[in-house]
Amino acid sequence: MGKCKFQQKWLKKDLTGLESMDQCRRTLEQHNWNIEAAVQDRLNEQEGVPSVFNPPPSRPLQVNTADHRVYSYIVSRPQPRGLLGWSYYLIMLPFRFTYYTLLDIVRFALRFIRPDPRGRVTDPVGDVVSFIHCFEEKYGRSHPVFYQGTYSQALNDAKRELRYLLVYLHGDDHQDTDEFCRSTLCTEEVITFLNARMLFWACSTSKPEGYRVSQALRENTYPFLAMIMLKDRKMTVVGRLEGLIQPEDLINQLTFIMDANQTYLMSERLEREERNQTQVLRQQQDEAYLASLRADQEKDRKKREEQEQRRQEEEKVRQSALAEERRRQTLEEEKERKSECLPPEPPADDPESVKISFKLPNDTRVERRFLFGQSLTVIYDFLFSLKETPEKFQIVTNFPRRVLPCLPTEEQPNPPTLKEAGLSRSEVLFVQDLTDD
Secondary structure (H helix, E strand, O other): OHHHHHHHHHHHHHHHOOOOHHHHHHHHHHOOOOHHHHHHHHHHHHHOOOOOOOOOOOOOOOEEOOOOOOEEEEOOOOOOOHHHHHHHHHHHHHHHHHHHHHHHHHHHHHHHHOOOHHHOOOOHHHHHHHHHHHHHHHHOOOOOOOOOOOHHHHHHHHHHHOOEEEEEEEOOOOOOHHHHHHHHHOOHHHHHHHHHHEEEEEEEOOOHHHHHHHHHHOOOOOOEEEEEEEEOOEEEEEEEEEOOOOHHHHHHHHHHHHHHOHHHHHHHHHHHHHHHHHHHHHHHHHHHHHHHHHHHHHHHHHHHHHHHHHHHHHHHHHHHHHHHHHHHHHHHHHHHHHHHHOOOOOOOOOOOEEEEEEEOOOOOEEEEEEEOOOEHHHHHHHHHHOOOOOOOEEEEEOOOOEEOOOOOOOOOOOOOEOOOOOOOOEEEEEEEEOOOO
């Protein structure tokens, strides 16, 4: 219980600026009381960019620094040699002890006066780029390829590409920093080794972004290197190298760490490949399903179009039949009206009567008497009123053959009478069908 309260107090006052103890407790509970993960998550929120340590619950991306299997390699400073060396060491020991003690006291007191400006990350990319420029001005451009992005972005890229990420924290004021950068980090063999095998991210702890990472990784001394990789689906610190290390020793230690964790990386690669294959298979199945669905939809569309076409054709036939029925009914009504309007047939002994025999297109004959003074229109109306007569017809004589002008025209609005047409008392006229014309 005391440890939990200490963790809450440290998270609240010293690192994250949280005011509520309940909020500190909830934050620690969300991270299973992992103080490093909780601090890193809070610092990422202050940074203003999406945190890689607080992703969706299904696949949390955290840097696991509490793994008991982390390989740690610490290079101690060389012991004094000879009487002169020990004498100088013993003489300088009180001064060094006093200097660092006073420095720690001052730093501790300043934390109560004003917050550490490094505790608030406002421009993480700018911090990294600024460190790279300062490094090149002091040590030259011959160095490993620095990752020009935030620590969170480097973690994400290393996870996505399944590569090792080597993190270097640069202590500006440490006595071994210059020698490490000149004699180890900028040597040709180290540059070639790092560029070919891993991502390399570095930043000074005097920068807010570097300070944030140092609080998460909790280095003990400088120079400090941490090897991070995807292990058991979490970004995990698998190696820590602290102290002034020589080039050959650095390469040997990094190689040892990589060889010791190669099986985990291979397992992650195989698992990812299997997931990718499963995803590809699922995608192919989805595409096949969509293709089948589109084919079914196309069949349904064509079926609906055919049904609509048949319906339209049936409707067209029905409308045509209705129109034909209306036309036929209108024709019958017109025939009946014409029949009712015909003048009565004159008697056979009337000297003005004309007996006309009509030969219809169906070879039937019809006879009727008319008067010489009646118009040819009467003959036409009589034939029109007969059921056997076609809808459109004309009346012609045989010898000589001529068409009788029975209907009015623009040139002759009043058709001639039977007498004017030159008909005799007994005539045979032919009815010619014009319906097809």
